[in-house]
Amino acid sequence: MIETQKVIERYEKRKLRKIVENVWFSKYVKYERELKYFEILNKKHQALDGKKIIEIGAGSGDNLIALKRFGFDWENLYANELLDDRVDILKKNLLSSNVLPGDALLLEFESYFDVVFQSTVFTSILDSDFKKKLAVKMFDMVKDDGLVLWYDFKY
Numbered sequence: 001m002i003e004t005q006k007v008i009e010r011y012e013k014r015k016l017r018k019i020v021e022n023v024w025f026s027k028y029v030k031y032e033r034e035l036k037y038f039e040i041l042n043k044k045h046q047a048l049d050g051k052k053i054i055e056i057g058a059g060s061g062d063n064l065i066a067l068k069r070f071g072f073d074w075e076n077l078y079a080n081e082l083l084d085d086r087v088d089i090l091k092k093n094l095l096s097s098n099v100l101p102g103d104a105l106l107l108e109f110e111s112y113f114d115v116v117f118q119s120t121v122f123t124s125i126l127d128s129d130f131k132k133k134l135a136v137k138m139f140d141m142v143k144d145d146g147l148v149l150w151y152d153f154k155y
Contacts, residue, residue, distance in 0.1 A: 003130040004082060004103050010124055011083055033119075033151060034066045041070060041115065044147045051114040054078035056104045056138060057121035059086055061093040067117075078113070080104050105133060109141045116142040117149040 048071030058079035
């Protein structure tokens with residue numbers, strides 16, 4: 001079985017689990033992370049209008065909506081998502097943006113984006129070779145003077 005299918009299965013299993021979380025703590029962590037994203041982006045690009053960004057594993061689009069608030073234009077937001085149910089949500093949440101369903105390795109962009117972003121995608125990938133291929137793909141998609149913005153954790 002290929003790694004993309006395994007990732008899909010991992011997410012299906014997560015849907016079945018009922019996890020109770022501290023909502024306030026989660027919101028605090030989210031806002032702290034968004035603040036750090038803005039800080040990093042602001043150091044690289046003084047103005048974000050006209051800049052193109054893609055999020056690999058965009059989920060429901062929350063990160064891209066936050067990035068829109070930071071100054072990206074709707075039409076310059078690109079969302080890539082492997083999971084079909086999340087693609088449907090992205091299409092509703094990001095009406096004026098570019099939703100690109102499927103395996104990110106199959107995207108045909110080279111040196112196109114000012115920012116290539118991923119948040120916790122690599123936590124869900126267990127195959128080391130697949131991780132390397134996806135990382136190389138992300139660096140191939142970003143412009144030479146661009147930025148790969150990467151958030152992940154390991155436990």
